Amino acid sequence: MRIRQLDTENRRDVRRFVEFPFDLYADCPQWMPPLVSGVKATLDRRRYPFYKHSDADFFLAEEGRDVVGRIAVLENRRYNDYNRRKVAFFYYFDVVDDVTTARALLDAAAGWAARRGLDTLYGPKGFLRTDAPGILIEGFEHRAALSMPYNYAYYPRFVEAAGFEKEVDYLSGYVERGQDLEPRFYELAEKIKERRGFWVKTFTTKRELRAWIPKIQKVNNEAFTQVWGYYPLDDDEVQMIGRQLLSVADPKLMKIVMKDDDIAGFAFVFPDISEALKKTRGRLWPFGWIRVLAEFKRTRWMSANGIGLLPEYQGLGGSTLLYVEFAKTLKASHADHCDLAQVMETNLKSLGDMNAIGARWYKRHRVYRRAVAV
DSSP, X not given: OEEEEOOTTOHHHHHHHHHHHHHHTTTOTTOOOOOHHHHHHHTOTTTOGGGGTOEEEEEEEEETTEEEEEEEEEEOHHHHHXXXXXXXXXXXXXXXXXXXXXXXXXXXXXXXXXXXXOOEEEESOOSSTTSOOOEEEEOTTSOOOTTOOOOOTHHHHHHHHTTOEEEEEEEEEEEETTOOOOHHHHHHHHHHHHHXXXXXXXOSSHHHHHHHHHHHHHHHHHHOTTSTTOXXXXXXXXXXXXXXXXXXXXXXXXXXXXETTEEEEEEEEEEOOHHHHHHTTTOOTTTHHHHHHHHHHHOOEEEEEEEEEOGGGTTTTXXXXXXXXXXXXXXXXXXXXXXXXXXXXXXXXXXHHXXXXXXXXXXXXXXEEEEOOO
């Protein structure tokens, strides 16, 4: 077995890196694929916005002609400059059931960080702040929600055997059809709108939603500075996140809570098109987009990945209005199941609010850290 650094200009190398998890999870019904074009984009040093301020490399573990593992390692200089840190992140970590291979990949990432004078390796954490972090450590029997990480149960054991320890956990839950808020919440929400100047912005077309994305991302970029992994995004990254949001959004499921003329919070629900991506192996072309469009219309699985109230509006009743709007969205979508994606374990306010709408917590993802010998 050898660990080899990828040549990202070599199409065969890129293809082997991108396709490895499709082979690894071929017989795993819980795994849901990413969009292949999105993964390939992160290896494109000339076009992907991350490389304008930072750097990354990619490694394959090979046994003869077979790929048996992969990993990416990133130096996000914008994160380090903002937080006054010297850290690296690993991402795209996938490996066969072999602890020696896993350790070799993680050691390669740590060695890459050490050669750059970085002192800590965290992960998994991706190229964009919105990339879902962590390794699944609980809930292996459940299918992955849209854009959420899934891995086999041996992953946490292998990572810990390589010297990593817990940094932070994220909890994911779900609500099902039939769960609803008590009538008093709906009555209270109307009173809050009347007395506090809150109102709800809704959308009917993607064109209308697209016009609001710069303002949404600007608020998101400036408001949540206390979350783990925060750093300010540049304009190119904001635009990329906006394009990603639009690609999986149904405008009717996207709502913004306003306080007078200012954005106070978000209640974003997305149709879960994971089953279509699995059938097309994560590809939209040449005909995958037909399955994806059909899945938008027929899926009864939803994913809530963007529910939150800005800190300055908490305690004014906005949370009640936010979750009432979320409940209304689910009922209007006729959803059977809605995932509540990745709430940080220390965010007791959000966890409590979601408990009030009947959330059942069933998955846990963990970000790990390891000191790097410089």
